Amino acid sequence: MNPRMRPVAWWLCLSILLISAPVAAAQEQAALDQAVERHFGDRASAGAIVAVLLTPEGEFSRVAGATGSRGGTPPDRTTAFEAGSVTKLFTGMLLASLEEEGVIAADTRVGELVPPEHPLATAVADITLRELASHTSGLPRLATGGPAPLRALLRPGDPYRGSTAAEIFEALTLLGDEDVVGRGEFLYSNLGMALLGRLLEQAAGRSYETMVAEQLLLPLGMANSSFDCSDHAGTVRARGHRANLRPTGNWCLDGYAPAGGLVTTADDLTRLVRRGLAGNVPAVELSLEPLHRRNTADAVGYAWMLRERDGRTLAWHNGRTGGYYAFVGLDRERQRGVVVLASVSFSGDLLGFDLLQGAVSPPAETDFGIWQAMLSLLLLLAPVLALGRLNALRRAAADRGAPARCRLHFIDTVVDVVLILAIAYWVLPWLVVPFVLWWVSLLASTTLLVAALPATSRLHWGLQARPLSTAGLVLWIAVAVTMILWVLRW
Numbered sequence: 001m002n003p004r005m006r007p008v009a010w011w012l013c014l015s016i017l018l019i020s021a022p023v024a025a026a027q028e029q030a031a032l033d034q035a036v037e038r039h040f041g042d043r044a045s046a047g048a049i050v051a052v053l054l055t056p057e058g059e060f061s062r063v064a065g066a067t068g069s070r071g072g073t074p075p076d077r078t079t080a081f082e083a084g085s086v087t088k089l090f091t092g093m094l095l096a097s098l099e100e101e102g103v104i105a106a107d108t109r110v111g112e113l114v115p116p117e118h119p120l121a122t123a124v125a126d127i128t129l130r131e132l133a134s135h136t137s138g139l140p141r142l143a144t145g146g147p148a149p150l151r152a153l154l155r156p157g158d159p160y161r162g163s164t165a166a167e168i169f170e171a172l173t174l175l176g177d178e179d180v181v182g183r184g185e186f187l188y189s190n191l192g193m194a195l196l197g198r199l200l201e202q203a204a205g206r207s208y209e210t211m212v213a214e215q216l217l218l219p220l221g222m223a224n225s226s227f228d229c230s231d232h233a234g235t236v237r238a239r240g241h242r243a244n245l246r247p248t249g250n251w252c253l254d255g256y257a258p259a260g261g262l263v264t265t266a267d268d269l270t271r272l273v274r275r276g277l278a279g280n281v282p283a284v285e286l287s288l289e290p291l292h293r294r295n296t297a298d299a300v301g302y303a304w305m306l307r308e309r310d311g312r313t314l315a316w317h318n319g320r321t322g323g324y325y326a327f328v329g330l331d332r333e334r335q336r337g338v339v340v341l342a343s344v345s346f347s348g349d350l351l352g353f354d355l356l357q358g359a360v361s362p363p364a365e366t367d368f369g370i371w372q373a374m375l376s377l378l379l380l381l382a383p384v385l386a387l388g389r390l391n392a393l394r395r396a397a398a399d400r401g402a403p404a405r406c407r408l409h410f411i412d413t414v415v416d417v418v419l420i421l422a423i424a425y426w427v428l429p430w431l432v433v434p435f436v437l438w439w440v441s442l443l444a445s446t447t448l449l450v451a452a453l454p455a456t457s458r459l460h461w462g463l464q465a466r467p468l469s470t471a472g473l474v475l476w477i478a479v480a481v482t483m484i485l486w487v488l489r490w
Contacts, residue, residue, distance in 0.1 A: 024057045032355065036062045039351035039363050040342065042431055046245040047344035048075035048238040050266040053355050054273060054337035061266075065343070067238040069247040077267040078224060080237040081341040082251060084319025085190075086269070086326045087262040089287070090212050091197045092133045092303030096286035097215050104203040106130040110172070113199040118169040123177040131183070132196040133302040134291040138183030139192040143167075145174035157248060157322060157489045163255035165198040186294045190259040193303070197258020208258055216283065220275060222268035227261045229253070235265060238343035240323020244430045245344065248323040248490070260319060266339050269328055273337035276315070276330045288315055288330075314356055320345055327352035368432045376433055378424040379441040382417045386448035389413040390455075397455040406463050408473040410449075410456040415480040417445045422487045 032053045040049045048065035066072040067079055098104045110132075111125025123138075131137040142148065146167055152159035171191065197208040204211060209227045217225050224235050229252035231237050242248050253261035275281045276288070287302035299306040307314045312333045319326035325348045327340040338355045340348055350361045389409065396405035421442055428438075462470040 025060075028053060028055050028057050029060045029062075031358065032060050032062045035351055035354045035360075036064055038360075039348060039354070040064060040344075040346075041363065043241075043245065043342070043344045043346060046247075047241040047342060048079065049340070049342040049344075050075050050077055050079060050081075051341075051351070051355065052077065052266050052270050052273075052337075052339040054270070054277065054335075056335050059270075067236055067343070069239045069241070072239070073236070075238055075343075077270070078235060078265050079341075080224065080235040080263050080265055081326065081343060082229075082240065082260075082319075082321045082324035083262040083264045083269070083326045083341075084260045084321045084324060086264075086317050086319035086328050087258065087260045088193045088303040088319075089272075089317050089328065090216055090262060091193055091200075091208075091258040092301065093216055093283045093287045094200055094208070094212055095129060095133050095196065096302050097283040098200060098204060098211075100282050100286065104129065104200065106133070108203070110195070110199065113202045114169050114172065115202070118166075118173050120172055121175060121177045121180075123180040123183070124172050124175050127180070127183070129196060129199065130291060132189075132192045132199075134300045135186050135188050135192060136184055136292050136300075137189060137192045138180035138185070138187060139175070139189045139195070140179070141187070141189050141191065143171035143191050144179075146171045154486075155489050158251055160251060160253040160256045163253070165201065165255050168195055168198055168255055186292060186300060190256065194256040194259040198255070200258075212262075217268075220268075220281070221271045222264065225262060225264035225268045227253075227257050228263060229261070237263070238324075240321070241344045242323060242426070242490075243345050244426070244428060245435075246426055246430070248345075250323070251321045260321065264326075264341075266341050269326075269339040269341070270337075273328060273330060273339055277332055277335055277337050279332065309357065314353075316352065316356070318349055318352065320347075329353070329356040331356055366429060366431050368429055372427070372429055372432075375424065375427055378420050378428075379433075379437050382420045382424075382441050383444035383448060385420070386413060386417055386445045386452075390448050390452040393452050393455040393459070397458045404463050404466070406459050406470070406473075407456055407461050408463075408470065408477070410452060410459075412473055412477050412480070413452075414449060415477050415484070417449065419480050419484050419487070421445070422484055426487060426490045 032051060036049060036051050044065035048067050051062045053060045061077060063075050067075050099106050107128050107130060109125060110127045111120055114120060127137045201208050229250045240248050240250060276284050279285060288304050289301050290299040290306055291301055293299045297308045304315045305317055312331055314329060314331050316329040323343060323345050325342040325346055327348055329338040329352050336356055338352055340352050342348060347364055350364055354361050393405050393410060395402040424438060
């Protein structure tokens with residue numbers, strides 16, 4: 001090249017770089033915005049989402065929705081969300097950290113750490129910590145005995161609250177050799193990961209929560225992350241919503257915290273992703289090593305899910321609780337990282353992988369099955385039931401020859417209508433069915449019930465000379481009220 005042309009060439013290259021960098025950054029931001037809109041969409045009318053994308057071109061964020069239930073302040077990167085099973089990454093990294101320090105070995109057997117008052121079957125006692133971390137222990141997904149199944153049945157809206165480490169150990173004693181049939185194969189287990197965290201407590205003599213805070217959260221700069229499930233943990237917390245956009249309460253995992261109890265922010269998880277991309281944290285590095293290959297494309301490390309795509313390894317994990325969704329992903333070859341936190345319990349993996357891979361996938365279709373279509377008839381059933389009872393009470397009050405009715409029939413109708421509307425509120429997919437129909441059903445039912453009051457006031461409290469029928473009505477009312485209370489705990 002002519003020496004006189006070299007400065008021109010240098011200036012030309014510099015100009016191209018100066019122009020292309022902002023263009024590339026703008027494209028990444030646009031792709032992030034479009035992906036959130038495509039996959040979260042109408043859910044922003046109820047919940048909140050914070051998505052962060054890290055690329056060589058920079059760091060980009062997108063927020064949508066509000067922290068309250070259909071209102072409140074917009075979220076930001078310091079808003080707190082339940083991380084769900086993303087917590088398992090910290091349990092795996094804690095094992096790696098303690099292994100690095102020489103406190104415990106990954107090949108340590110469960111039987112060496114479970115307190116002696118909990119005798120174990122041989123196959124259960126032989127499971128190693130490495131197998132727990134990689135979901136190859138053969139343990140079931142959830143405890144099949146003890147108080148856990150009953151607690152989930154009685155309190156489905158917060159199924160782990162009140163659980164303890166001792167309860168987890170006791171659940172193991174109820175398993176026989178024949179129950180550990182899938183050892184060596186990938187079988188995702190919340191029980192196994194909760195057990196791993198509590199066994200690390202036994203090995204180190206300190207609580208799991210304290211060790212995660214001191215050995216992982218503090219060094220990573222995750223100052224706003226904790227296992228405090230309350231709404232007053234020092235950060236603004238987004239209100240959780242079920243998949244059908246109805247608001248719901250927080251999950252407190254207590255004894256099962258190592259499997260999904262972390263409450264965190266997008267800023268904090270972004271710090272983890274940055275360190276994971278930089279490769280300068282020994283515990284993170286060890287946890288990313290593949291321990292078990294599920295198939296030709298997928299493997300698992302210390303809780304990290306590893307997926308081979310186009311010659312690259314994508315490390316990721318998702319999380320989902322009753323009211324929240326979370327996703328963390330790393331593509332170290334391309335230096336891309338993703339954090340997604342949402343206060344709606346939806347299937348957001350397509351969003352996470354689209355951002356991680358720079359892909360464009362169509363949004364997942366809202367599943368509106370035949371049973372949900374049939375349940376939509378509940379919105380019609382409530383006022384129809386109220387209308388039928390209104391006519392029956394009026395006939396009974398005006399004509400002694402009409403079938404006997406009493407005030408308990410009116411109370412029974414009120415309770416039945418409330419039960420029907422409560423089930424519809426929690427079950428119907430309000431992304432498909434307009435929620436205004438619920439209010440129409442409520443208004444129509446209430447109007448008909450109020451219209452029945454004058455006729456009801458002229459009737460007796462019970463059925464005259466029919467004590468068994470009266471007792472049956474009282475019993476059903478008690479059962480229906482119990483069912484209402486159970487539904488409200490969803």
